Amino acid sequence: MKALATATTVLLAIGAVPASAAETKDMKIALSNNFAGNSWRQAMLKSWETVTKQAVADGVVAEAPAFTTSENQATEQAAQIQNMILQGYNAIVIDAASPTALNGAIRQACDAGIVVVTFDGIATEPCAYRIAVDFKKLGGMQVDYFKSRGIKGNLLEVRGLAGVFVDDEIHDGIEAGVKADPDLKIVGSVHGNWTQTVAQKEVAGILPTLPDVAAVATQGGDGFGTAQAFKDAGRKTPVIFLGNREDELSWWKQQKDATGYQTMSASIAPGSSTFAFWVAKKLLAGEKLPQDMVLPITVVTQDNLEDQLKHTEKGSVTNVEYKEADVSGLLAGLKK
Amino acid sequence: MLAALRGRIAAAPWIWSFLGTAATWLVTVSISGGRGGEEIISAALTFSAFTVLVSLGQMMVITTGPGNVDLSIPSVIALSSAVAMLVMDERAGMIVPGLAAAVAAGLAVGGANYGLIRLLRIPPIIATLSSSLVVMSVAIVLGRGLKIKPPQVFADAVTTKVAGVPLLAIVALAAAVAIAFVLERTLYGRTVSAIGQSRRIARLAGLDVERASLLTYMLSGGLAGLTGALIAGFSGGNSLDQGAEYLLLTIAVVVIGGTSVSGGRASVPGIWGAALFMFLIVTMLNASGVSPGLRMLITGLIIIGVIAVGGSERAPR
Incomplete structure (x- = not known):
């Protein structure tokens, strides 16, 4: 098993050498999600689908499927991540069931040369990137x-x-x-x-x-x-x-x-999943990003209520879907 | 004298849940300095009504013997609330068809549960768990991204009070009386108890064991279906997560209420006692302001305490 993991690491390392911008078009990013049973998660998955479908059509990445575990269990999600490692994804974006229980599986993914980005439900494993909310x-x-x-x-x-x-x-x-x-x-x-x-x-x-x-x-x-x-x-x-x-x-x-x-x-906007997607894409393209990032909080006030309500789908949550440029802008702001 | 009293209590294990309810209420009112005693009872009756309706079905299922339990209740509630709101579509004239559709959805899931258990010989715990995943998926597809409001008349009806008593509580009380009658006085009810005591003997006695099992799972599904529609009316619309709390709650209520976990003996009054008790424990701990960790610990200890006291009085089987 260990030999296999090492071999995979080597192979991926070779594949990763010429990584630079616009080299992500053959790469695969997976979303690992632990729960889908409320409106926020439904909107989160929908945003992911909308943005990644466009990204695949535009040739930004090869594929970006979303997987949700049937029970809200950390052990099941850990197994799911291990499957993703074997399936050869280049990056895994995770909404984690637990901040610590997935660390083992995430470590295995990192060791296999996979970029791991956690958001919303973040993981403490140091090799993972965290997109947290304050x-x-x-x-x-x-x-x-x-x-x-x-x-x-x-x-x-x-x-x-x-x-x-x-x-x-x-x-x-x-x-x-x-x-x-x-x-x-x-x-x-x-x-x-x-x-x-x-x-x-x-x-x-x-x-x-x-x-x-x-x-x-x-x-x-x-x-x-x-x-x-x-x-x-x-x-x-x-x-x-x-x-x-x-x-x-x-x-x-x-x-x-x-x-x-x-x-x-x-x-927080459910579209934070799309923020995480672009972060994963940038990392795969070889960009250096901080290990810990903070998502902006979406605020609705007395003045923009009508406007925000118009853009909020019935039964859903006020949402922001990020474009790659938005993420670059926000991250540039963070570095200051 | 004392022995006679002990005999009485052993025959009515549900008494403990009512004693617990009364004690919890007294503590809550003393914490709040005598404020709101009546309103607490009114809130407890309202919310316990939902718990009672679904728990009656769970009780019937558990009574049919070891291993029988309905884990699909939360999914059925999610599905039926979506079905009811879709059919009603904010039109007052469609309330009855909406309720009927919600109940029908529940009955269908119950029938399917039995089918899995009987035809594929899957243990009930696995059958209802797996069917709940399918049902939840259907509910997600149906209800995705839309929370439909109930018709105003329906919303008013489920929140209304008759002579100070919430209408929902009256409905749940009527359901409890009806189930008690069915259990005691009908062939189906007696068959359910008999199956729980010994499936083999019930079959040898010529009872239609399979039909009773089918009806029981359908009853549980149907009651959960009705409850889903009522919750949606009460809470301003359907949502996927509104059934989640009823998975463990129904099992806890059935057991605390004095129904035998190994089947064969149901306790209808205990369902009401335990439902009120479970609501009031939470209210009491919320009012006391202790930390969340401690609240869970105390809740667990109280439940163990009530079951231990109630259980120790029971005659050995």
Whole structure:
């Protein structure tokens, strides 16, 4: 097995010697995805399909298929990555089920000379490239927004899936912001699992035990359910920070038209998969890129709500699909 | 006297889930300083209604004996909610056809589950798991990128209250009474219990074992189908992930409610008790503000505690 891996490495190394720009047209990039059962992941896969189909038609790469594991399991994804190594992909783009559990498989891929780019769900293995989101900032900006609105009083926090890195990061950002502001106090926290129906259930449960709530900090995919729970309980709708889901933005638009309701919305665009695709392509073309990159957060405000809603597909998430030039521009900005 | 009481409790293992529910509610209200006791009960009744509807089906499946379990429930909910919303298409006149289509989708999946188990001789746990993958794929294709709103009349109906009691809870209560009647008083119901106690003896006694198994899987699918449509109405539309929480929840509710995991003995009241209990534990821990890690730990310990106390009172089989 080891001999085989070494032989593959040598072969790939020979193949990789003349790598320079425009030499990627015979190369293959695979997407390894661990989960497809929500609107964000569906949009992510769709963006990948749209952008890579064009890239293949344009002769940028030979092929770029997407593979999703049937169960959301790190072990299954590790096996999937091992298959991709054997199938001879030049680069593997991964939305990882776990930050650490795939490290072994990723190491094997790197040893075989394969470029590994992780995004959204990133992996800690040093040889992999990471396109992360500053989730702490996503938490902090909510408190900043509440402050800018002059909101004082009680805050309800709707968190994501307990035990997941993203949930802890956003929570830390919110908590740090609230600590620095004596006017805001977190009076309750529930886990909405980024799912509208779960958020609705959890908020409905805790709401009777809470005093008046002035604002709700969320993590995306939970704002609409939270609003439903407040409505069903007959409570005044607080300022609910939203997460760019189409149902959330439609609801916001309705409230805005009816009562002049104001809020803000932010999340990462599912098109981050296309950002990762171009990063992988650039690496294959021999460009030097930093091991750690940060994705911009997509923000919807009171002023551009209508415009963003128009561009957000029904049932989906506000999206940005990246072109190669966009990625070059963003990466140039990062290096400064 | 004491022995008589013990006998009573042994005959009604579901009593523990109700005791747990009452205790949890008291703790929650004391944490919140006496605030919102009534609203908590109302929320608990509403959300437990969904849990009860799907868990009744799961209970029937588990009662048909060791190894029988329906893991396709979350996928059926995802599929049927999409089917219901597509058929209704925000038109009030299409509510009944929409509900019927959702139930039909569930019944079809249930029938297919039985087909896999019976014709291909696949163990139920694998059969329903694999069918759930197929069903989820269909739901993704059907529901991809679209969340359709329910007709306003339907949304209002599922959130309405009759004399202060959520309509959904009344529907779920009626379903529970109907299932209890079926279990106790019909040939099909008695056959389900008999199969769970001994499939061989039930067959030798001349009962139509296969027909009862088929009906049970269809019942579970049909109830999950109905629930999917109701959740979509309640939550402002269908989504792929709205069934996910009901996989482990239904099994937990069935077991905590006092239904025998090895089959042969169902406990309908326990389904209600355990569903309320599971909702209130979460509410209590949320209200107490303990850290998420600790919440999971406590939830696990409480569930083990209730099952241990309830289980120790049972007569050995």
